Each structure stands twice: as C-alpha cells, then as structure tokens.
Amino acid sequence: MMTAVEQRTSNWIPGPILGIETSCDETAAAALAADGTVLANIIASQHAVHRRFGGVVPELASRAHIESIEVVSAEALQQAGLAWADLTGIAVTQGPGLAGALLVGVNYAKALAYVLNIPVVGVSHLEGHIASAWLQDPAFPLPCVVLVVSGGHTQLYYKEPNGHCRLLGTTRDDAAGEAFDKGAQLLGLEYPGGPAIDRLALKGNPEAIAFPRSYLKKGSLEFSFSGLKTALLYRLQAMPEQSRAAHAADLAASYQEAIVAVLVEKSFAAVRSSGARALAVVGGVSANSRLRALLQQRASSESLQLSLPPRAYCTDNAAMIAAAGRQALRAGLRAPLDIDAQASLPSSFAQVI
Numbered sequence: 001m002m003t004a005v006e007q008r009t010s011n012w013i014p015g016p017i018l019g020i021e022t023s024c025d026e027t028a029a030a031a032l033a034a035d036g037t038v039l040a041n042i043i044a045s046q047h048a049v050h051r052r053f054g055g056v057v058p059e060l061a062s063r064a065h066i067e068s069i070e071v072v073s074a075e076a077l078q079q080a081g082l083a084w085a086d087l088t089g090i091a092v093t094q095g096p097g098l099a100g101a102l103l104v105g106v107n108y109a110k111a112l113a114y115v116l117n118i119p120v121v122g123v124s125h126l127e128g129h130i131a132s133a134w135l136q137d138p139a140f141p142l143p144c145v146v147l148v149v150s151g152g153h154t155q156l157y158y159k160e161p162n163g164h165c166r167l168l169g170t171t172r173d174d175a176a177g178e179a180f181d182k183g184a185q186l187l188g189l190e191y192p193g194g195p196a197i198d199r200l201a202l203k204g205n206p207e208a209i210a211f212p213r214s215y216l217k218k219g220s221l222e223f224s225f226s227g228l229k230t231a232l233l234y235r236l237q238a239m240p241e242q243s244r245a246a247h248a249a250d251l252a253a254s255y256q257e258a259i260v261a262v263l264v265e266k267s268f269a270a271v272r273s274s275g276a277r278a279l280a281v282v283g284g285v286s287a288n289s290r291l292r293a294l295l296q297q298r299a300s301s302e303s304l305q306l307s308l309p310p311r312a313y314c315t316d317n318a319a320m321i322a323a324a325g326r327q328a329l330r331a332g333l334r335a336p337l338d339i340d341a342q343a344s345l346p347s348s349f350a351q352v353i
Contacts, residue, residue, distance in 0.1 A: 012119060012329050015088030016080070018073065018112070019322025022105030023097025023125045024151075025049075025056045027068035030318035031080035032326055034088075038135060039080035041312060041319040044068040051191045055181070062100035069108050076318070087118055091325020094122030095342035096152070102341035110337050119334040122342075123324045125316075126153060130165065131327065132320035133280035133307040140307045141278045145270045149263060149291075150283035151177030151194070154223045156270045159280075163327075168270050169221030176259055177285045179225035183232055183255050187248060197252045198288050204253030206290070209235065211258035221270050228258050260291040264298055271304065280307035287314040 014034045021028040025046040031039040046064045050056050077084065092109035095102055106122070113120035129148050134140055146157045146165070154175040156168040174182070177194055184193025189200065211231050214224040232255050236244055244251070263285075271279050281295055292308055299306035313320055 012332065012334070013088060014330065016082055016086050017089040017091060017322055017326055017329065018076065018087050019123075019318035019320075019325055020069070020073065020090065020092040020105045020109050021125075021128070021316055021318040021321045022065045022069065022101050023093045023095070024101060024316060025061050025064075026316040027065050027072050028316060028318035028321075029069070029073040029076040030322045031076045031082055032319070032322040036135075036138065036323065036326055038319045038322075039082070040076040040078075041317055042072045042076045042079065043315075043317055044072050047192060054185055054191050056098070058098045058100055061098055062104055065101055065104040069104060073108075073112075084112075084116060087112075087116060089118055089325065089329045090116075090120045091123050091322050091328070092120065093125050093128065093321050094339065096125055096344055097341075099341060099343040102343060106339065106341045110339065114337055119329060120337070120339065121325045121328045121333050122335050122339050123321050123328065125321075126155070127324040128320035129153075129282040130157065130159070130280070131324040132282050132309045132313040132317075135313050135319060135323055136310060137307055140280065141305060143274070143276050144278035144280055144305075144307075145267065145274055145276050146280045146282065147263065147267045147270075147286075148283045149176050149281065149285040151175060151181060151285075153177075153283065154225075154263075154285075156221050156266065158270070158274050158276065168274070169223065169266065171223040171225065172216075173224055173226040174229065176223070176225060176263060177283070179229055179259055180256075180285065180288075182229050183252075186229075186232055186236055187252060187255075189252075194285060194288065197256050198290070200249050201253035201256045201290065204249030204251070206253040206257035208247070208250035209254035211235075211254050213258055213262050215262065215265070219269075219273075221266055221273075223262065223266065225259065225262075228255070256288070256290055260288065260294055263291060264294045267295070268298060268302070268304075278305040278307070282307075282309055282314065284315045287311045
C-alpha cells in the first residue's frame with residue numbers, strides 16, 4: 001500500500017527486517033532475512049482476555065498490545081539470532097483494524113525506526129494476507145486469483161503479472177469469519193468461534209441440514225452471509241433445547257458447509273472468468289479444515305495450482321506483514337516518521353512489488 005505520505009527512495013540495502021502486527025487481538029512480531037526467509041514469527045494471543053466477552057473488546061485489546069509488544073519484538077530478534085543493530089527496515093500494519101490497537105504498533109515501529117535510523121513502511125493488513133501466499137512458496141505463479149477470507153474481510157482479487165491487485169468481488173454484508181463467529185455464538189460455542197465450529201463439525205454430517213447458499217445473481221463474484229446467519233437463528237428457535245444439544249454437531253457441520261461451499265465455488269468461478277491457472281486462499285478462515293479439504297479436492301480435479309499457507313501464516317501474524325513490507329522496501333518505498341494508523345482502508349489497492 002503506497003499512501004500519499006510515503007516516498008520512493010533508492011538507497012535501501014536489503015537486510016533483515018522486523019514486521020509488527022497489532023491490527024486486532026494478536027500482538028505479533030517477525031524477523032525476515034535479506035532473502036525473505038522467515039527467521040522468527042512470534043504471536044501473543046489475547047483470546048483469554050476476550051473470551052468471557054464473546055468477542056474483541058477494543059480498549060482491552062489496546063492495553064494488551066502495550067503490555068506485549070516489546071516482549072514479542074525482543075523474542076523475535078532473539079529467536080532469529082539478531083541484534084537490534086542488524087535490522088535494516090521495519091514494516092508495520094497501518095490498517096485496516098481497530099484504531100487503538102493499530103496506534104500501538106505504528107507508534108512503536110516509528111520509535112524503533114527513529115532510534116535505529118532505518119526506514120519504516122506502513123502495510124495494509126490485506127496486503128499482508130496476500131503476501132502470505134508466497135512465504136512458503138516464493139515460486140507460486142502470477143497471474144493468479146487470491147481469496148482473502150477472515151473475520152473482517154471476504155474479497156477476491158486478481159493479482160496481475162506485475163504484482164498489482166484488482167478487486168473482483170467482496171462481501172455485501174458479513175465476512176465469512178464474522179459469519180462463523182456469529183454462528184458459534186448462536187450455537188453456544190466458545191470464543192473464537194471459527195475454530196470452535198471447525199472442531200465440532202468434525203463430529204457432524206454436513207448434509208444433515210439444508211442451509212441456504214447465497215450465490216446472488218448468475219456470474220456474480222460478490223458474497224453475502226447475513227441470510228445464512230438468520231437461517232441458523234430461525235432453525236435454533238424452532239428446535240427444543242434438548243434437540244439443539246443432540247444435533248449440535250450436525251448443525252455446526254451443515255452451517256460450516258454452507259459457508260465454505262460458497263467460498264470454493266466463487267473462487268473457482270473467479271479463476272475461470274479471469275483466465276488464471278492459480279489460486280491462493282489466505283486469511284484466518286483459510287485455516288478451516290473443511291475449506292482446505294474442498295479446495296485441495298477441487299484444485300486437483302481441475303489441475304489448478306493452489307496455495308494454502310501453513311496455519312501459522314493464516315491467522316493474523318507479523319511474518320506476512322514483514323513479507324509485504326520487504327516488497328515495499330525493495331520498491332523504494334519509505335514512510336516519514338509522522339505516518340499514522342488508518343482504521344479504514346479501501347478494499348481496492350495496488351500492491352507494490
């Protein structure tokens with residue numbers, strides 16, 4: 001993401017860089033070598049902080065980031081075998097995300113850049129997720145279609161041979177991850193909801209209940225999951241409480257199937273319409289076991305190259321931010337030290353390679 005305040009320079013000498021991610025409820029830091037190899041990827045989860053509230057409390061998230069950011073950054077450097085003086089650049093999530101949480105990371109990154117006299121770049125959280133597709137497989141081809149699917153985002157992009165991303169479709173209401181979390185709340189499952197549904201669904205029948213699939217109009221690459229959430233609510237309201245418990249696994253499996261079936265179908269429709277022969281699926285929901293299985297089956301049957309990052313790079317992490325930042329630094333981008341957090345960023349952006 002090249003913002004109006006960022007400038008191009010040509011004096012950056014590639015070397016180890018530090019990535020910082022604080023967009024929501026994970027405090028993360030990662031170190032990358034000069035060639036892009038991940039040397040360390042440290043994540044401090046806040047799930048225990050937010051679990052009793054059933055979701056992320058922004059003020060508590062910000063406080064937890066303040067408490068953890070120095071610790072995880074120092075741990076990342078120690079694990080990587082680096083000293084602060086070895087760093088040649090810093091990449092930090094600039095947005096989108098929770099304003100207070102983002103400010104913790106951005107201000108910490110600016111302070112480090114000032115003290116160490118090295119460049120800092122602001123990275124879009126979406127850019128980070130997209131960059132994660134190449135962390136384990138640097139040779140994954142372009143052009144390709146990228147599905148970004150997480151708690152806050154469900155978007156399809158066409159990534160051009162020059163690395164720029166063009167938005168193909170987005171959600172009209174809930175993101176897929178949000179649908180998982182809200183569905184888990186309705187089912188009385190613990191936070192975070194996505195993994196809880198995934199675990200319970202393994203014991204159920206995905207065809208037990210015919211939940212609706214919203215494909216919208218023919219050929220549309222847009223998504224909509226709010227109607228599915230409502231269908232689950234009405235189904236539960238019509239069931240006696242004892243019956244809900246007895247059929248919880250089937251409910252979870254069928255609800256999950258309705259989400260992932262649409263994600264798979266829309267992704268492969270985007271591949272067909274774009275002419276690409278490769279698909280990358282990134283973001284927190286890409287860790288879902290049923291989604292991964294269906295994608296792998298479909299990609300194999302259609303002889304399509306598929307990138308599914310390891311689960312450690314699916315959820316919010318700093319390795320992906322460092323990877324996107326490394327690309328920006330190589331392209332000559334450098335942000336001034338008055339760079340600020342941006343809670344809202346457009347879904348359509350041109351990635352710098």
